[in-house]
């Protein structure tokens with residue numbers, strides 16, 4: 001990606017750079033963020049495509065690629081999960097700790113659209129810090145299946161520092177996730193008035209995370225349930241080395257997969273509401 005490389009001279013030994021570019025002129029208050037996790041290339045491809053096509057925008061947009069070091073190595077992170085490292089510190093011992101500080105600074109004042117991908121679910125969904133009017137209004141105009149509020153589980157995420165809408169674009173490393181990222185970023189830019197045209201409004205189911213679902217150390221893991229589909233009491237929903245875990249109360253699985261995270265299967269959520277799309281006039 002072309003554009004200025006801005007460098008924070010926090011400490012020569014701790015040089016941390018972030019790739020920043022812009023389309024449109026003026027000071028942007030909207031940003032597109034990719035590559036928070038280095039093993040999720042879909043967002044980076046969407047950003048590269050935007051730069052290639054360089055569309056005429058009606059308000060300036062900042063484009064940021066976060067963790068280039070991890071992207072080059074095709075790993076989630078170098079030292080620690082960047083999306084658990086906010087607010088960060090210029091003198092942090094970890095690459096991601098310094099990067100978090102640098103990013104929070106770069107994105108200050110920008111409504112930020114951050115693209116991720118997952119091992120748990122193929123269809124796009126949005127993740128927000130709180131169910132605000134802005135979040136709901138924007139997310140209902142995105143091609144997403146649901147909006148998830150992180151509730152008590154936002155610690156260390158970018159979402160806590162900068163007004164952010166995160167989107168999960170699909171299965172990590174898939175061509176579909178890259179295509180979804182492109183559709184999502186365009187829908188977002190249209191919804192905020194940067195790109196011309198209209199968006200399609202959809203019914204938007206809204207969930208709130210209520211618990212983490214731990215997994216015991218084991219060699220093999222299984223998940224038996226579908227994300228966003230209610231699990232009834234008494235249903236076996238996962239297993240570690242064949243040992244089944246049974247739902248003690250009903251819940252909706254979110255970001256749940258056998259091997260996505262080291263020590264949790266994912267999250268349990270409650271369904272808050274379905275924000276209905278306005279019915280089209282005949």
Ligand SMILES: [Zn+2]
Pocket residue numbers: 036037040115116117
């Ligand atoms: Zn991610």
